[in-house]
Amino acid sequence: MSAAIVCALIAPLGVQAKDSPKEQQLEARIQQLEAELAAIKDEIRAQQRTVDHVAQQQAAMPPPPPPAPKEEPKSPVFSTAKGVSVALHGFINASAFSQNRNFTFGNGQNAQFPIPGSTGTLSGFDIRNTRFWLDFTGAQFNESWSGGGRIEMDFFGGFNGTGAYSQQQPVPRLRQAYMDIANASTGTRVRIGQQWDLMFPIDNLATSPTHVAFPLGFGNGYVGWRFPGVVVMQDLGQGGDTKWRFDVGAFSGSWNGPGSTVNYLTGGNVDFQPQLEARIRASGSNWVAYVAGHYSKIDLKGVDGAAPTPVKSSVDSTGLEIGGQWKPGDWTLKGLLYTGNGLGEIFGNLAQFGDIGETGGYVQVGYNFTKNWSINGYYGMSKSDRDDVTAWLGNGSTGLLQSRQTALSVIYASGPYQLGVEWLHDRLDSLNAGATRKTSGNQVSVSAQYTF
Numbered sequence: 001m002s003a004a005i006v007c008a009l010i011a012p013l014g015v016q017a018k019d020s021p022k023e024q025q026l027e028a029r030i031q032q033l034e035a036e037l038a039a040i041k042d043e044i045r046a047q048q049r050t051v052d053h054v055a056q057q058q059a060a061m062p063p064p065p066p067p068a069p070k071e072e073p074k075s076p077v078f079s080t081a082k083g084v085s086v087a088l089h090g091f092i093n094a095s096a097f098s099q100n101r102n103f104t105f106g107n108g109q110n111a112q113f114p115i116p117g118s119t120g121t122l123s124g125f126d127i128r129n130t131r132f133w134l135d136f137t138g139a140q141f142n143e144s145w146s147g148g149g150r151i152e153m154d155f156f157g158g159f160n161g162t163g164a165y166s167q168q169q170p171v172p173r174l175r176q177a178y179m180d181i182a183n184a185s186t187g188t189r190v191r192i193g194q195q196w197d198l199m200f201p202i203d204n205l206a207t208s209p210t211h212v213a214f215p216l217g218f219g220n221g222y223v224g225w226r227f228p229g230v231v232v233m234q235d236l237g238q239g240g241d242t243k244w245r246f247d248v249g250a251f252s253g254s255w256n257g258p259g260s261t262v263n264y265l266t267g268g269n270v271d272f273q274p275q276l277e278a279r280i281r282a283s284g285s286n287w288v289a290y291v292a293g294h295y296s297k298i299d300l301k302g303v304d305g306a307a308p309t310p311v312k313s314s315v316d317s318t319g320l321e322i323g324g325q326w327k328p329g330d331w332t333l334k335g336l337l338y339t340g341n342g343l344g345e346i347f348g349n350l351a352q353f354g355d356i357g358e359t360g361g362y363v364q365v366g367y368n369f370t371k372n373w374s375i376n377g378y379y380g381m382s383k384s385d386r387d388d389v390t391a392w393l394g395n396g397s398t399g400l401l402q403s404r405q406t407a408l409s410v411i412y413a414s415g416p417y418q419l420g421v422e423w424l425h426d427r428l429d430s431l432n433a434g435a436t437r438k439t440s441g442n443q444v445s446v447s448a449q450y451t452f
Contacts, residue, residue: 083138084148090132091451095210098123101441103426104351110156110214113350113403114441116430128155128170129212129449141181149179149193154213175213176226187235193228198249198277198292199346200224204325204334206364207376209411209420209447216424220403221362221380222336223319223348227251227275243283251275254345255298256353258307267307267315268345270299275317275345289324294346311391315355317342332366332376349384350400354392357385362405372414378407389431396434403428418449 077088095109102118103111108126133152140146157173159166178193196202201224206216229251236244253268253275260266268275279292298315301307323336338360344353348360362380369375383402393399409422424443429436 080136081139083140084136085138087135087137088132089135089452091130091449093127093129093131093212093447093449095126095129095445095447096123097126097210097443097445099441099443101439103441103443105214105219106156109210109212111211111424111441111443112214112218113220113400113405113426113428114439116400116428116432116437116439118439118441129210130155131175131213133176144185145181145183147179147181150176152176156213187237189233191231191233194226195229195231196226197224197229197251197275197294197346198231198247198279199294199319199321199338200226201290201321201323201336203288204290204323204336206334206362206378206380206407207332207366207409207411208378208407208422209409209418209449210422210445211407211424212449216364216378216407217362217380217405219347219351220382220405220426221360222321222323223338223340223343223346223360225254225345225347227254229274241284245281247279247281249277251277253296253298255300256344258300258302259304265303267298267300267302268296270301270303273297273299286327287324290322292319292321294319294321294340294343296345298342298345312355315342317345319343319346319348330368332368333364334366335361335363337361348382350382350403352384352389352393352400354388356388356392359383372412374411374413376407376409376411378405378409380405390434393431396431399431401429401431401436416451418447418451420447420449421445422447 078086080086093109097108098121099107099111100121101114102120103114105112107122108124109129131152131154133150135148135150137148138146139148152175153172154175155170155172157171160169160171174194176193176195178191178195180189180191182189201222206221208216229249231247231249233245233247236246251274253266253270253273255266255268257266273296275294275296277292277294279290281288281290283289294317296317298317300309300313300315317340319338319340321336321338325332325334327333339358340348341357342355343349343358344351344356349356349358360380360382362378364376364378366374366376381402381404384400386401389399389401390396403426405424405426407422407424409420411418411420422445424445425440427438427440429438431437
């Protein structure tokens with residue numbers, strides 16, 4: 001590079017090589033240029049040394065973490081209106097079962113306690129637990145209130161007739177259909193439509209791979225049912241790590257008569273006398289506890305006021321429940337206790353109607369002994385007052401007194417899949433011409449579930 005510069009400077013001056021002063025001047029200029037070139041080279045070497053040093057430092061440092069994967073936006077399945085998102089959820093549940101009695105509410109996935117005096121063994125496959133629902137979110141009521149809703153169905157609506165193939169054609173059943181209006185700033189939510197009443201332990205149900213729509217203990221360990229109505233839920237703030245909420249609701253009346261049970265003509269629908277319920281709920285990071293109460297008045301003279309009332313003309317239906325669950329480590333502990341009177345309208349008194357006193361409850365202990373495997377032991381009972389059952393149900397010729405249900409299940413869960421084996425045993429005391437009849441029943445089932 002220096003030679004090229006020198007040549008470029010000398011060439012124009014070659015003709016003047018004989019001129020001694022000019023030659024001296026040229027040599028001085030050449031020396032000056034060579035000095036400047038050397039300085040430039042030194043600067044380049046210094047910069048190169050700096051670059052090499054930085055590269056060595058970077059090589060000694062650990063590599064930077066890879067960029068976080070770009071999260072795919074969680075979009076709804078579809079939309080129905082501007083700003084409204086609709087998501088489809090549900091599960092497919094299938095069971096193979098074998099049992100040695102006919103059970104109340106049905107055989108298979110909705111078996112609860114044996115029918116008194118029934119005989120014979122049976123087996124089959126049942127898929128009626130299969131359920132789906134649509135969740136609507138994003139609807140705007142006004143500047144402060146927004147909401148959405150839910151429509152939920154399963155397949156316990158009965159079978160399609162009585163033909164040879166009706167068993168393979170279960171009928172869909174509407175479970176819930178409600179709308180929500182919520183104010184996030186005040187912590188208030190209003191739910192209007194068919195929903196679970198406040199005595200049903202919606203967030204404290206016993207775990208079972210087989211008994212889902214008809215959970216373990218349903219009707220013989222805890223009570224509750226779905227009714228059209230209005231519920232107001234109010235957050236009460238936090239006490240440290242504890243969240244509090246107060247719920248109050250009014251629901252459609254219900255009873256088994258007199259009058260039509262499908263056209264709002266029963267004793268539970270006389271006048272405007274809804275079922276009234278309240279619940280206070282507290283929850284922490286690994287526990288939940290609640291207390292709930294129920295009241296309604298049933299006029300047994302019926303809507304037309306002409307029905308005979310051989311025992312009494314009205315019934316006060318009352319109930320009180322306390323329950324909760326706790327998850328310390330790999331353990332899950334659930335349970336509740338309830339007591340009441342005339343709870344047949346909310347699936348109590350072993351689904352018997354009358355002015356009948358009752359106590360009951362359940363406890364379940366679960367343990368996850370690996371990431372995927374768990375075992376669950378359950379015990380529940382419901383006991384109705386014998387004198388009340390005698391007075392209201394055939395003067396002692398019929399009637400159910402007490403159910404004691406035991407269950408043991410082993411479940412393997414991986415992602416959206418569950419596989420489980422369950423043994424169910426129930427002992428039932430009932431009245432038979434005034435005497436106590438004891439009936440026991442067993443069911444063994446293998447179930448699989450895919451949740452989406």
